[in-house]
Amino acid sequence: MxxxxxxxxxxxxxxxxxxxxxxxxxxxxxxxxxxxxxxxxxxxxxxxxxxxxxxxxxxxxxxxxxxxxxxxxxxxxxxxxxxxxxxxxxxxxxxxxxxxxxxxxxxxxxxxxxxxxxxxxxxxxxxxxxxxxxxxxxxxxxxxxxxxxxxxxxHPDKMLTNSGAKAGDVLLLTKPLGIGVVTTAAKADLVSKETLDYAFQLMTTLNKSARDAMVKYRVHACTDVTGFGLLGHGTEMAQGSNVELHLHVDGFRFLDEAAELARMGILPEGMYRNRNFAEAHVDEGDVPLHLQDLLYDPQTAGGLLIAVHPEDAQALFEELQTCVPAAQRIGEVTPYTGGKHIYLH
Amino acid sequence: MVDARGLSCPMPVVMVQNEVKKGNPNSLTVLVDAMVCVENVKRYAASQGYSVTVTEEDGEYKMELSK
CATH class of the missing domain: 3.30.1330.10 (PurM-like, N-terminal domain)
Structure with a gap:
């Protein structure tokens, strides 16, 4: 209404x-x-x-x-x-x-x-x-x-923190990114009604199904991707777990129009705050700036970032595909080698 | 010249975009008063093939876009 x-x-x-x-x-x-x-x-x-x-x-x-x-x-x-x-x-x-x-x-x-x-x-x-x-x-x-x-x-033994990721784990994500960019664009009517409506649909989708699926598998760490963006929350997970996260940008799903809006500089202030916080810990490789920006984009009611045992990864991924907005296999966890905590590929 | 001081994002980018669409100028001066707007206008300018220089005075930023 x-x-x-x-x-x-x-x-x-x-x-x-x-x-x-x-x-x-x-x-x-x-x-x-x-x-x-x-x-x-x-x-x-x-x-x-x-x-x-x-x-x-x-x-x-x-x-x-x-x-x-x-x-x-x-x-x-x-x-x-x-x-x-x-x-x-x-x-x-x-x-x-x-x-x-x-x-x-x-x-x-x-x-x-x-x-x-x-x-x-x-x-x-x-x-x-x-x-x-x-x-x-x-x-x-x-x-x-x-x-x-x-x-x-x-259950105290089944609690999932953001600091339990282990080398070898596979990283899964349950909602597309770009919510911050799309809602910023909406302030100046720069985004289609379809994309904005889908962003609202994502933001009102409970992470309940994702949670109910993941607790059946050997998940070592989990966090929800919200205001600090994927790379901000990812940095906290990597530092807390003393590991490196290797993320494959091809594996991410972004909201329609979000990549073009980011390229045009339609970015929320929170993206820059997240960048300032996390970029010292991130090796951005040769990933284009607008895609980096989307990984720093603050999400509201974003999806779950899950580090799962490699032997359970495919089964959890397949189950998530049936019950979350966008199940994505975005990378893997390796031991910390003393440099950056996140590497983009 | 685009004076976007006092406006919050994404309005400054929208104003620069309108100016560029209107006449595709070889150079354009943009005034903004927040770092986030400087960065956003920089990204837009780069996407349209402009190079940018920025000077700061008393918390206000003068951006010179040129092709």
């Missing part, structure tokens, strides 16, 4: 592109004392997607929070995207979301129907995930923002 307010016009930056850069974040947290607890399996020092706390030998709590300014004009779509994105961090840890709390900021003059539609989009997506919204907190703000704190569960 179309609303009279153009939500994205109220936002200075959109979706996960609004994220504080990974390098800046590390500086902001520097020197803050970290309390340890033997049951805290994943904390904020790990640069992972969510925190994980062991409750018992067979149960751990997964917690995450995500919110951002509008990336879609239609409030229902924006609400659904924000929820898909917030739930994704639980799936990336191999967990299942169970409870969610809304976080919402709205301008005093935003029409009630628009706020209602935004929330309805969030609720519908959370119910689709099999989780519940049990409350939330709302404040007035000039710029609308919406998202959720999500709690889920995982």
């Amino acid at each position: 179309e609303s009279e307010v153009k939500l994205t016009k109220l936002a200075s930056c959109a979706g996960c592109g609004a994220k504080v850069g990974a390098g800046v974040l590390a500086q902001l947290l520097e020197g803050i004392r970290v309390h340890s607890d033997p049951n805290l399996l994943v904390g904020f020092d790990k640069s992972d997607d969510a925190s994980v706390y062991r409750i018992s030998d067979d149960l751990a709590l997964v917690q995450t929070v995500d919110f951002f300014p509008p990336i879609a004009d239609d409030p229902y779509t924006f609400g659904a995207i924000a929820a898909t994105n917030a739930l994704s961090d639980v799936y990336a840890m191999g967990g299942e979301p169970k409870l969610a709390l809304n976080i919402m900021a709205v301008p005093a003059d935003m029409p009630k129907e628009a706020v209602h539609d935004m929330l309805r989009g969030g609720y519908d997506k959370v119910y689709e995930a099999g989780a519940l919204i049990t409350g939330g907190h709302s404040i007035l703000d000039r710029e609308p923002k919406y998202g959720m704190a999500v709690t889920g569960f995982v």
